[in-house]
Amino acid sequence: MSESYIAIDWGSTHLRAWLYRNGQCVDNLQLPYGVSRLAEQTAREVFDKYIAPWRKQEAIPVVMAGMIGSDAGWQPVPYLACPVPLDELSSRLFEVAENVWIVPGLRTEQDVMRGEETQLLGAMQLSPASCYVMPGTHSKWVQVANNAVNDFATAMTGELHHILINHSLIGKGLPEQRDDSAAFAAGLQSGLESPALINKLFAARATRVLGDLQPESVSEWLSGLLIGAEVATLRGDTTQVTLVGGESLCRRYRQALTDAGIQAGEIAGDTAFQQGIRSILDARH
Amino acid sequence: MSESYIAIDWGSTHLRAWLYRNGQCVDNLQLPYGVSRLAEQTAREVFDKYIAPWRKQEAIPVVMAGMIGSDAGWQPVPYLACPVPLDELSSRLFEVAENVWIVPGLRTEQDVMRGEETQLLGAMQLSPASCYVMPGTHSKWVQVANNAVNDFATAMTGELHHILINHSLIGKGLPEQRDDSAAFAAGLQSGLESPALINKLFAARATRVLGDLQPESVSEWLSGLLIGAEVATLRGDTTQVTLVGGESLCRRYRQALTDAGIQAGEIAGDTAFQQGIRSILDARH
Numbered sequence: 001m002s003e004s005y006i007a008i009d010w011g012s013t014h015l016r017a018w019l020y021r022n023g024q025c026v027d028n029l030q031l032p033y034g035v036s037r038l039a040e041q042t043a044r045e046v047f048d049k050y051i052a053p054w055r056k057q058e059a060i061p062v063v064m065a066g067m068i069g070s071d072a073g074w075q076p077v078p079y080l081a082c083p084v085p086l087d088e089l090s091s092r093l094f095e096v097a098e099n100v101w102i103v104p105g106l107r108t109e110q111d112v113m114r115g116e117e118t119q120l121l122g123a124m125q126l127s128p129a130s131c132y133v134m135p136g137t138h139s140k141w142v143q144v145a146n147n148a149v150n151d152f153a154t155a156m157t158g159e160l161h162h163i164l165i166n167h168s169l170i171g172k173g174l175p176e177q178r179d180d181s182a183a184f185a186a187g188l189q190s191g192l193e194s195p196a197l198i199n200k201l202f203a204a205r206a207t208r209v210l211g212d213l214q215p216e217s218v219s220e221w222l223s224g225l226l227i228g229a230e231v232a233t234l235r236g237d238t239t240q241v242t243l244v245g246g247e248s249l250c251r252r253y254r255q256a257l258t259d260a261g262i263q264a265g266e267i268a269g270d271t272a273f274q275q276g277i278r279s280i281l282d283a284r285h
Numbered sequence: 286m287s288e289s290y291i292a293i294d295w296g297s298t299h300l301r302a303w304l305y306r307n308g309q310c311v312d313n314l315q316l317p318y319g320v321s322r323l324a325e326q327t328a329r330e331v332f333d334k335y336i337a338p339w340r341k342q343e344a345i346p347v348v349m350a351g352m353i354g355s356d357a358g359w360q361p362v363p364y365l366a367c368p369v370p371l372d373e374l375s376s377r378l379f380e381v382a383e384n385v386w387i388v389p390g391l392r393t394e395q396d397v398m399r400g401e402e403t404q405l406l407g408a409m410q411l412s413p414a415s416c417y418v419m420p421g422t423h424s425k426w427v428q429v430a431n432n433a434v435n436d437f438a439t440a441m442t443g444e445l446h447h448i449l450i451n452h453s454l455i456g457k458g459l460p461e462q463r464d465d466s467a468a469f470a471a472g473l474q475s476g477l478e479s480p481a482l483i484n485k486l487f488a489a490r491a492t493r494v495l496g497d498l499q500p501e502s503v504s505e506w507l508s509g510l511l512i513g514a515e516v517a518t519l520r521g522d523t524t525q526v527t528l529v530g531g532e533s534l535c536r537r538y539r540q541a542l543t544d545a546g547i548q549a550g551e552i553a554g555d556t557a558f559q560q561g562i563r564s565i566l567d568a569r570h
Contacts, residue, residue: 111488111491112491112494138487155484156454156484157483159454160453160483163452167451196481198445198480198515199440199515202423202441203395206396207395210395212395229481229483230483230484233481
């Protein structure tokens, strides 16, 4: 077992890193240099400047997951094709410098992921289920059997919410938004009833004009609509899932899943990620 | 019959006006001063500067339709509630200056329109049907019986295409887009098969990453997907429609409707608008 190592979750917008010594996390940092925001630097330069000093003279293992393995990152790492047993991840790491490794992402015929595979590996150990829901900018619904990822699908829920509020007529001229559980629940119900969004999105505008939706609550209503549509679209015959993510988003998804009659366990995304990295390193020794 | 008048289609982004004398269109203009782009001017000031000179000393009638009747326009004009016979429009005009009139928009319990009602009135005379499809930024599907508008629904198709290409990961880093009827047809088929968009939008990204969609054809594929989803969502049991709109958009919708087994007549949006205005004026004399 590797007692000293560095774990890095290096996504599109941010890099987060944790330094472990003797099995304990002794330092961590978060930087705004995701692979889409490297600006003038290469990923290697960011690594040398901020991460390498943690290693001192030793080449302690560094395991990175996420968009750092895309063509915008350090080096493109081929996807592993589903179905794939996740215990293969440890033997399919891609070395980009001495003892510096990138975890490969996964693909299906039509979809791709990078980073979630590492969270999944951890979540499968800590909270076993046949379906994992990973809410976020691009939510993933992952089907698992016999420790292998069989299939997954991505919903653009978080990004769609962001661009509709910030760039469409729905968000135009809105006052500051507030928490509104009733508006969220109303949107949720609409999305769960039928996930055909294209005619419902305009309702966020029309019902506001008609006075049936408070302008301060549009963001909540839209969040409910989109999450409801996601659950209605991707649930299939699922009756039980494990949610993997941050607390606030998981709370919204828990309500959606409950309303849809789906039982949900939960594990924090960071916890799942740390367990995934550790498990990959353990398997190499 | 009014032989001399001014017709104005005054929307969010543009104002288009036509001067008729003795039944003939003798002048027209297009200005970038839609109600969301009035900048420092009021609608009245734009009118006085660009339209009033056409009237000379006579107060020839001016009939305006569109967002000019919204709270961002000249003056808010109440919506007429559906079902509403469109021959009522002529008696429900709203006067904002001497012989200067705004056509009221329509509403249902959940939806609103401003401007399309005038096109509809013209289209109902020139190309009778029980369902009108008006493609655009916010496409309208309108149900008509006995010359009354019973119901309508709005799909955010055009705006969704715009913000996805310009503000989401789907459009990020795309090269110049090209015409690609095969990509359009593939997107169309996907949208028609099932209008649940939330998981299909990411496919525009994933299939590009996987090499199954050419980066130059993303816009066409997405256009097909969204139009297909619109038709699948809003067609109900419709088997025959009249399309009202511009030539290029109508061509796309005609293909979608044909693929869905719906017969489509067609009338140009401008023709329908001119007929609508003329019909409103005729009814007042």
